[in-house]
Amino acid sequence: MVVTERLIIRTNGNNHVVDLTGPVAEAVARSGLRSGIVTVFVPGSTAGLTTMEFESGAVEDLQRWFEEAIPATREYRHNLRWGDQNGHSHLRASLIGPSLTVPFQDHRLLLGTWQQIVLVDFDIRPRRREIIVQIIGE
Amino acid sequence: MVVTERLIIRTNGNNHVVDLTGPVAEAVARSGLRSGIVTVFVPGSTAGLTTMEFESGAVEDLQRWFEEAIPATREYRHNLRWGDQNGHSHLRASLIGPSLTVPFQDHRLLLGTWQQIVLVDFDIRPRRREIIVQIIGE
């Protein structure tokens, strides 16, 4: 059994971290499936998905790390070719990846207590993101 | 068909790399499923999963890279807010990700010869980890 849903998420861009755990858990509950996997996927090449303890300190640490390891301010070939300003956004997104797979059992995501599913939007402007939540199970 | 198992893994923390290939392959064999995917998932926000050639040199290289790229010794907002010491652990875990999906066919994981499934525990103390191994297939 496969159930495909979409979440519409409005972000501020610029490393905005959005907690998707609630909506993903609700999609799993709505599916009626007891156990299986949920694949969360962000279409687009300037955002990524991972898990973290979603508290403001850890969020700021993540944002700062990306600013330092892949700075917005250096020269990127992508920007030179296309007149864009978001070369760093592309690079950060490729590194963290667009896809996350989380198992569930008895209708419940098997996350840790302090582990949330997050979208990180690396683009340089506010974006309306359509997130795919696809549930496969029985 | 969905089969969900759990592995109990005791780690030393501090970038301890643990080879999970054997137990995951055994879970696939036990499931009786011929082909499909196995999702390996670590609940918690201070450990991650990936694959590597599990030999001591490559393990040390991985550990050193994380020490340098995301040092334990600098200031993290997570630590300031919560009195914790493991801000770097959270960041490393988010970067590498908590989930790994490996296909299998004819009851056999489709890994390379020198490619192992590893847990990396970034926390700063020994941990008892419950790893989810969920098999979906036919």
Added chain:
Amino acid sequence: MVVTERLIIRTNGNNHVVDLTGPVAEAVARSGLRSGIVTVFVPGSTAGLTTMEFESGAVEDLQRWFEEAIPATREYRHNLRWGDQNGHSHLRASLIGPSLTVPFQDHRLLLGTWQQIVLVDFDIRPRRREIIVQIIGE
């Protein structure tokens, strides 16, 4: 329903980025399955998979970042132990990961318009890669 295919990809190594989107989309179409997930997996410990806007500027940015963040020229324990030269290749591959899961619906991958599935071969010589494309759905 599970369908397992293999793609044979010849790379130049040395951070060669190969667009796999076309062959993966064709495998999904051939499967006849309407909706589900495709798992793309690279056996081996010196290559990885992610998504990106596959244009030469972004490709060069990605290659340069890996050269700088995980340089080929420093000393790696893997090389010292085995007389290899590709310690950096292993590390880069573990960071980006060997596996990518992409949902599809109505026989179509749910990628963004400027988002391609790419293999990055970090090894230091040309390689013949066998990529697993496994489709699970209904």
